Amino acid sequence: MTSEEKERLRIKADVFKAMGNPVRLGIIEFLDAGEQCVCDIVDHVGTDTSNVSKHLAVLRRQGIVADRREGLKIFYRLTMPCAVDFVRCVEGVIFNRLDEQRAVMSGCGSGLCGR
């Protein structure tokens, strides 16, 4: 693998890394309903403003959201249409995973199950 390929992987991985945090994922899902100001995002995710602001900066840096000022408020919106599709797909995968685990568990009477 060339160093150029590695650099490309690093850039792509940064997008996933930005989505790989519960607060940021919550913001992404919330913004799927439409544009929201920081104050409303803060109310929704339930942590303090400076924390939300930093998470928004991470998402912005990766081109996942964009912002727009209107008076004192700053509104954020999703700019990566497929982001929410990803989340849906991941939900499906997790559902299957839990299903399989349940199948393993129910097929085991000895109590010695699991990897």
Add this chain to the structure above:
Amino acid sequence: MTSEEKERLRIKADVFKAMGNPVRLGIIEFLDAGEQCVCDIVDHVGTDTSNVSKHLAVLRRQGIVADRREGLKIFYRLTMPCAVDFVRCVEGVIFNRLDEQRAVMSGCGSGLCGR
């Protein structure tokens, strides 16, 4: 947001987190070509075996890959079909991002561009 919703976000975020590393993303892309043994993955990504093994464990824990032993070798395969679609989409987003940056740069003669 309830603590149950937060827990769900944490679980989903862990899947993205698993994809948010250049080595692991490289493995995912490599496995898109088909099942591969650890030794071939090691050759492809170019780090040492124990490192690859740990990254594979992360992917396995999130249900992104699954393994199968055949003699001495252990073969890994993708179990999350949409994973590679995600990567494609992210590539598109990054491409657009670079395009926008280029547009900003070319529209700026003063050298005072950028956020």
Add this chain to the structure above:
DNA sequence: GTAGTATTTGACCTAATGGTCAAATAGTCT
């Protein structure tokens, strides 16, 4: 059994991440 190969795991260290608080910035209103 021993020797050899493929892979995983544990111990350890360094670097990156995320949270919190205070201070700074950017705008509005009087």
Add this chain to the structure above:
DNA sequence: AGACTATTTGACCATTAGGTCAAATACTAC
């Protein structure tokens, strides 16, 4: 101008993640 509101940024700390090496495990072949 000053007071106020919304948001960002910087400094700091605690936790987590990633890399490396050696040791352990799991299998094959002799």
